[in-house]
Amino acid sequence: MKISPREAERVIDRPDRSVRAFLIYGPDTGLVRERAARLAKTLTGDPDDPFNVSRLSEDDLKSDPAALADAMAAMSLTGGERLVRVRVSGDSAPLGAYLAELDDGGAPAEARLIIEAGDLKKTAKLRKTAEAAKTCAAIACYSDETRDLIAIAEAMLGEEGLQLEPDARAALAPYLEGDRALARGEIEKLILYKGLKVQRRDGDDTVTRADITAISAAGAEAAMDQILDAALGGAPADADRAYQRALGSGQSPVGVLRALQRRLDQFDQVHAAGGDPQAMMRSGAPRFGPPAEAFKKGLRAWRGRRLDQARQRAFQAERAVKRTGAPAEAIVGDLLARLALAAAPASNRRD
Template sequence: MTALKAHEVARFLARPDISEGIFLAYGPDAGLVRETGQRLIRHFSADDPHSASIVTLEGAEVDADPSLLAVEARTVSLFGGKRIIRVRGATKSIVMTLTELRDDPGGAAIVLEAGNLLPKDALRALVEAAKLGRALPCYPDSDETLNALIRDTFAKEAIRVDADVISTLRDILGNDREITRRELEKLCLYAATNKSLSRDEVLLLCADNAALVIDTILDSTGAGHAEKLELALNRALSSAVDPQRLLATATIHFATLRRWRGEVDAGKSPRDVLAGARPKPHFSRTSGLEQQLRLWSDSALASASERLLQATADSRRRPALAEASLRRALLGICMLAATQ
């Protein structure tokens, strides 16, 4: 029985211990599932990529005609090369066909890509139990695996990065390996000439600029910085960010501050409150949020939240005045913060 652990997959992909059989990439990270399938195909066709016979089938095709997989696996390659069959979106409907191929795949490599499968799933159980079968779990990157991926990618391209680039990227990137790869490839292309990357360049190229300007609006309002607030608001509104979206986000921000403030009033330090927050705020905002927690009292936060709710109601009754309601509410709260 061969059931690989998630941390063993990378080592297996670097040097698979079998060259034929059934290979199942499965898990919740669809991007990593696709990448794993692609890496297996590249490995099995590397000896003679020109003569390799690669057939790609969709799960729906095989579901409609399960015998199609067996026919493709048993067909002799026209040029005598490696026979590779890839099935995307594989399901347990092909278990009967795979049972026929499990012990004698005829030299073919059958690469299956599937979603998140429970241990008792018939497809996963069959592959894990097969002598010529390998099941490769694909789970979202942890902080450690994401850090390693970022470092390895830049090291391979001989790109020097500032000390805070890796932590910045880790906070920006999500849990889909395919998206992560695309973002890293974009950065490598950008840095191909200078062979260096700064945090500011990473933020410029990868961060959601709308999200960044919204963070600036929230933090400027909460800290009482009227000039920064005005500049950030102008940028957001000129970029067609919906005023009602900004009101909703500000309402959530101040409600969150009030919840955190309750923890501070109960005896926690602002730093400890933020360290235990889920989702964890971006590290670049930590000091600003600490300042806001120290600045605002519970009653003042309640007043700010009430003002935002009233502005939201006004904007819904009179959508044409949504921007004016937004500006009036945020500036009023900003001035209140400045007097705390």
């Protein structure tokens, strides 16, 4: 069934029991990921439970056509709702065929299914099948309008006791354009700059235009790019030197981690949109000169399963920062080194 934009949030937060599968797709890959993560938590409570949650990639479906049916038919060993999550970059005829079989009752299903996809045309088999099936909800994710992104910013800032002054609201809007993941990254950068609620001085709870200018300074962006370009382009020594310089200048390791996650999201967005110059432009990637070449090098190194693994490593690092008590500087530094070593051979390949 096709879910209207105004019904999307309700379906994510209160999914109907009769719906066995969910297709979440669209050009805003950040919103696709966010909604899929929220839905997974709604359905299972713990989306990271290895016993009740199975994850399949596009490569998994190609190498083992029966992998999806087997995962969907498997029963829970520990009780609770089982969930299968699949991520594809575009149309998938096998997935479309499975959804049709599931809707007809021909596919045994002990689990529920979440499919994350890129931008699908109306003629895409996966989208057409999902919209026609009674047991599947098709949810499109399109870029938020500026007023919606400002509302998200105010909500996130409000959680940390911060508020935007009118001039700051106008100054912030251009930095939120793009997909929701990139917008959230900019908001989180602003929060880190102002300091968390427990870190700030009393009365320092207003975000000003000067604050927006400070966090968007070209020098800070250049320093961050040096870290990311080296780590994702396969230059471990350069990545470590750039990272240590950034820490010495006061950069937060969590800020570096957030920037890394946004860059990986950009890679995913470009690949999902076809990987051409137009896709790069829409993602907000640099268009000319050395920055563009560095971005392309990283884009060649990280795709498909490799990109999924990099995103998972970044997620695990974030969890470690929050839960283990280990120094964030060491956790993020280790992640950058591992990614740089992994990218070294891949970055030399040509498309």
